Amino acid sequence: MDYVIPPAPIPAVPVIGGKDSFPVRRIYCVGRNYAAHAREMGSDPDREPPFFFCKPADAVVPVAPGNTTETAYPSQTANYHHEVELVVAIGRGGRDIGIESANGHVYGYAVGFDMTRRDLQFALRDKGRPWELGKAFDQSAPISPIVPAARIGHPAAGRIWLTVNGVLKQEGDLADLIWSVPETIAHLSKYFELCPGDLIFTGTPEGVGPVVRGDLVAGAVEGIGEISIRIT
Numbered sequence: 001m002d003y004v005i006p007p008a009p010i011p012a013v014p015v016i017g018g019k020d021s022f023p024v025r026r027i028y029c030v031g032r033n034y035a036a037h038a039r040e041m042g043s044d045p046d047r048e049p050p051f052f053f054c055k056p057a058d059a060v061v062p063v064a065p066g067n068t069t070e071t072a073y074p075s076q077t078a079n080y081h082h083e084v085e086l087v088v089a090i091g092r093g094g095r096d097i098g099i100e101s102a103n104g105h106v107y108g109y110a111v112g113f114d115m116t117r118r119d120l121q122f123a124l125r126d127k128g129r130p131w132e133l134g135k136a137f138d139q140s141a142p143i144s145p146i147v148p149a150a151r152i153g154h155p156a157a158g159r160i161w162l163t164v165n166g167v168l169k170q171e172g173d174l175a176d177l178i179w180s181v182p183e184t185i186a187h188l189s190k191y192f193e194l195c196p197g198d199l200i201f202t203g204t205p206e207g208v209g210p211v212v213r214g215d216l217v218a219g220a221v222e223g224i225g226e227i228s229i230r231i232t
């Protein structure tokens with residue numbers, strides 16, 4: 001079939017240990033998933049059900065290991081925030097996935113930044129409006145290469161951290177996720193049929209804050225990877 005205009009390229013993320021890439025279908029994000037971050041956002045961290053929002057697939061910015069990738073300070077914000085997150089890459093789809101079988105749907109893991117126009121997000125939130133302008137803009141999802149679960153298994157613990165210009169800003173542990181990866185997959189798949197190519201940003205630990213042009217933002221999850229971006 002031919003198209004009336006050129007089709008957009010398929011967004012893709014490199015995979016560690018091979019030459020092939022992971023094609024991105026959708027990006028789901030968990031709203032808040034570490035108790036201390038829920039508190040700093042002004043909400044009760046008790047286990048109310050997780051909530052989700054989306055970013056467009058082409059918001060991904062693949063960042064090669066050991067490189068610093070430049071990303072643009074976005075328009076229409078004066079409070080641009082970093083959030084470092086464990087990212088889950090779905091390799092096998094399904095709906096109403098059980099917690100016990102959820103890991104079998106995971107292709108691999110990565111480190112990502114859920115970059116956020118915090119001023120817009122809060123203004124929209126306070127008016128009960130959708131979050132897209134605050135969360136779903138271009139280049140809002142820098143991501144490391146994906147490491148296959150076949151190589152590392154399914155980590156339930158491990159340090160996650162972020163620095164700005166070498167200064168530690170965010171630090172937590174995957175063991176502190178309010179909703180574990182299997183629980184998150186189980187919840188999300190009640191609402192959406194998950195498909196191969198879906199990414200899930202699993203939430204950020206406490207310590208989110210602003211970045212400005214020129215800042216070097218580095219993040220990592222122990223055993224999974226690290227990324228570094230320069231805000232330009």
Ligand code: MN
Pocket residue numbers: 029030031083085114201203204
């Ligand atoms: Mn987030």
